[in-house]
Amino acid sequence: xxxxxxxxxxxxxxxxxxxxxxxxxxxxxxxxxxxxxxxxxxxxxxxxxxxxxxxxxxxxxxxxxxxxxxxxxxxxxxxxxxxxxxxxxxxxxxxxxxxxxxxxxxxxxxxxxxxxxxxxxxxxxxxxxxxxxxxxxxxxxxxxxxxxxxxxxxxxxxxxxxxxxxxxxxxxxxxxxxxxxxxxxxxxxxxxxxxx
Numbered sequence: 727x728x729x730x731x732x733x734x735x736x737x738x739x740x741x742x743x744x745x746x747x748x749x750x751x752x753x754x755x756x757x758x759x760x761x762x763x764x765x766x767x768x769x770x771x772x773x774x775x776x777x778x779x780x781x782x783x784x785x786x787x788x789x790x791x792x793x794x795x796x797x798x799x800x801x802x803x804x805x806x807x808x809x810x811x812x813x814x815x816x817x818x819x820x821x822x823x824x825x826x827x828x829x830x831x832x833x834x835x836x837x838x839x840x841x842x843x844x845x846x847x848x849x850x851x852x853x854x855x856x857x858x859x860x861x862x863x864x865x866x867x868x869x870x871x872x873x874x875x876x877x878x879x880x881x882x883x884x885x886x887x888x889x890x891x892x893x894x895x896x897x898x899x900x901x902x903x904x905x906x907x908x909x910x911x912x913x914x915x916x917x918x919x920x921x922x
Contacts, residue, residue, distance in 0.1 A: 730758040730806040731901060732799050733786070734831040737766025740813030740850035740875050741774045745782060746894035747812055750905040752785045757903065760799050760806070761786035762830050766815075792829045799834045808844030809834055810901050812894070813875065816851050816858050822870075823861035838870075845870040846900040848893065871900040881908050 731751065735744040744767075751759045761783060763771070768779050783789045790797040798804040811818065811831065818831055822845075827833035838845035847870050849862060862872050873896050877889040888908070895907035 728805040728807050729756050730760065731903060732760045732762065732806060732809040732834055734762040734764075734809065734811045734818075734834065735767040735771070736764045736811060736813060736815040736818045736831060737770060738813040738815035738850040739770065739774065740848070741767065741771045742890045743848055743850075743875055743893050743897070744812040745771070745775055745777065746890050746907065747810060747897055748782065748785050750894065750898060750907055751903055754904055758787045759785070760797070761789045762792055762797075762799075762834065763789070764792045764815075764818075764829070764831065790830055792831055794830055795833065797830055797834075800830060800837065802837045802841045806843070808846070808901050809838045810846045810848070810897055811835060812846070812848035812897055813850035814847045816849070816861070819847065819849055819858065819861045819865065822847070823864040823868075835870075839868050842869065844901055846873055846897050847871065848873050848875055848897050850875045873897045873900050880911070 733748055751757055771777055771779050799806055821832040822835040825836055827836045835845055847865055866872050875893050877892040881892055883889050891907040895905055898905045
C-alpha cells in the first residue's frame with residue numbers, strides 16, 4: 727500500500743491536535759503527507775496555537791487548497807493509505823456524512839469511504855446535538871473511525887502537551903501510522919499491575 731496519507735484540518739477548535747499529528751507523521755521515514763487546511767483552520771492555527779501557518783505547511787510534503795479538486799487526493803485512482811481529519815468541524819462531519827464533496831476535505835473523505843480506505847475523524851465540539859451524533863454514527867457505519875478529542879488520564883498526564891499527545895496518538899493509531907506520542911499500557915511499569 728502507498729506510503730502517502732492525508733491530513734485535513736478544518737474550522738474547529740483543536741488545531742494543536744492536528745499540528746501534533748502532523749509533527750509525528752513528519753518524523754516517520756518514507757511517509758508522504760498531503761495537508762489540506764480550510765481557511766478557518768488557518769485562522770485558528772494562528773489564534774489557538776500561535777504558530778506561523780507557513781511553518782506548519784512546511785511539515786507536509788504537499789499542501790492543497792481546499793477548493794483544488796485537481797489535487798491528486800481528490801481521485802480514487804490516486805493510491806494513498808488513508809485520511810485523518812483533525813480537528814473535524816461539525817460542518818465537515820455533516821458534509822462527509824451526507825456524501826457532499828463540495829470541497830477538497832469532503833471529497834477526499836468520500837474517496838476514502840468509497841475506496842474502503844481508513845478515514846479517521848477527530849470531532850471537536852461540545853456538547854453534541856442529536857444531529858451531530860447521527861452524523862458521526864453515519865460516518866462510523868460507513869467505515870470511518872471516530873476518535874473524539876477526549877484524552878485519557880491513565881497515561882498520568884503532567885501537562886496540556888501530554889493530553890494533546892494522547893488524542894493525536896490515538897488518531898494516528900486508528901490511521902495505522904507509527905508514533906511514540908504516548909506510552910502504551912504495558913510500557914508503564916506503574917500501570918502494568920493495575921486492575922481494569
